[in-house]
Amino acid sequence: MRISFPRMGYSYIAFKYLVENIGHDCVVPPEPSKKTLDLGVRYSPEFACIPFKILMGTYLEVAEMGADTIITSGGVGPCRAGYYWIMHQQILKELGIEMNIIGFEPPLHDLRDFWKKLKLVWKSGGVSYKEFVRVLQVAWEKLKAIDDLEQLSFHVRPYEVVRGETTRTLWKALEMLDQACTVADIAAARDEGARLLNLVTRDETRDPLRVGIIGEIYVVLEPSANHYLQIMLGEMGVSVDRSIYLTGYCGRNTIVTPEDDVFAMARPYLNEAPIGGHGVNSVGETVLYAKHGFDGVVQLAPFACIPEIVAKSIIPRISRELDIPVLTLFIDEQTGKAGVQTRIEAFIDLLEKRRERKRKGRGRLVV
């Protein structure tokens, strides 16, 4: 089979390794571009959220590149994302494109279905069971290493003297990871990558603002969907803390759900969990960021995202009560980079003024 998958941040490095080493051809999905989005928007329902549209475009692109199978995730609701693969399959069929979409549902909800799909992918590849498991383990290690390096880059970037050096170094480190094929190699590549990132020339006199990023997983994880917001913030001299990482998310949602602490934080404001997607997480994490003394929070969500709308209507109350500024960015196909940048710059200016006032002890700036 020629397998492709949705692109989400840098995770494609690990998925590429996985697909190639279980005996299939891999079609690496291109980074979502204007063309991807145009294609997606043309064939998606008007009010589908932006991740749906980007994936639609990606699937059409990889179909052109020769993929015949797509592996993606399913879901049990109430977020729409769990229904994506069915809709994508139906729309592709309507367009006359032969594409087999395999949507993996959370295993604990339907073990048999999970096993059936897993077996299909495994058997058609022709590798032994032992090898299959080993490759899965290595891919998981890769995912973790990617997340580690990305996380480190968020803390290095605000100090960099030469603009863009951190991003370039991160790419170099990711390339090394791409080459690594065993658990030991990955550990070595990660250490080397971390060393390189730490070697980036820094200006330690800076005092970066600390901003938390919350919101819907896809637009938070995929840099091209949020107009490279995290890099943008870093280069403005802001230290970014991201609430969601793919490894954290997968680990939680496939086997167990120890999100209780976040849910407990959200409870005084939103007494129901889960409400789908990352709605409750957004509420709980805003509370956590406020308690950890962050300077501000940016909420990223696709336009018309149901759980994030619930969160958005509750967050102003938290913002008032816990005194933490929150900027909500709803992203759709009309959102432009300049628009995002202007709003972010204004928000950062506001945070800086606020911090200055606080330090001078003039108390709270009423917003």
Added chain:
Amino acid sequence: MATIGIPRTLAYFIYFPFWREFFASLGHNVVVSSPTSKAILDKGVKEAVNDACIPIKLYHGHVADLIGKVDYVFTPRLVSLRKFGEFGTETLCPKFLGLPDMLRASIDDLPPLIDTRVDLRQGRQELFRVCRDIGEMLGAARSDIRRAVAQAKRRQERFQRLLYQGVLPEQAIEAVFGGTLPSVNQGTPEFSVAVVGYPYVVYDPFVNVGLFGLLERENARVYTQEMLPARKMAAEARKLPKNMFWYFSNRALHGALYFMAQKYIDGIIHVTAFACGPDSMVDRMMELQAKQQGGIPFMSIMVDEHTGEAGIRTRVEAFLDMLRYRRQKHEN
């Protein structure tokens, strides 16, 4: 004795008889918010978060309308109404799940909300537990609650039977509380049109700017998914590769699938709200299924705050004209 306010939207159209009877037999006074109007919509738009869909904004408006008139507002947290779907995880739209909290965060000077969690997929006893919690909160004795639930269930069943006979919810509500049913037009209708969608969009004449009246004047008989018993709907579920995750969406979709297979239905109209999340999936699914199942005429009407009567009228008339041409073509 307290006065309890019930917003005249969302689940009102399908569960009002139950709750009115329940509160009344516990000796409380039930007040319903005024029918949806421009004033209520404006209130809702002012209070609710700007990205919300029109039904959620209307709900905020209806709750705001009750302020000052009641002691409690009944806004249960509707989580699920049955165990359904591939994983038994069917819920209502996430906005319903967070609705009481959205209200609290958005509206000032709210009277106390009765926001008991209704999660009926838990089991058969769940409905009684919900009623017991509400009853005890209002200070009723256990035996009174039991009696009230039994009465409420009977009232709801009568209401349900009327719906299955083809009565529209507003008329059925009036009928089960002592009113009379309006006489049915005995003439042969020119068309039979199925109108599917969420009850709070389909049955609220303000939201869909009088769609039903319009169809009636055009001599079309209207069918909706509320006229179908659960058994028939469940049979439709098997036609889909995977069911949706939301109660009202599943009902609308299964209803549409049922009507697509009926010979007497000439066309299907799906009424949907602007920027409705679940409907982005439901609407496309209906469209695809309509094509696959013999190409039955299908139209979706999107409503929002600015929908005007003229716009809807033009589209409905065009749709019916198309049905007429289609019929002539088939006859020749």
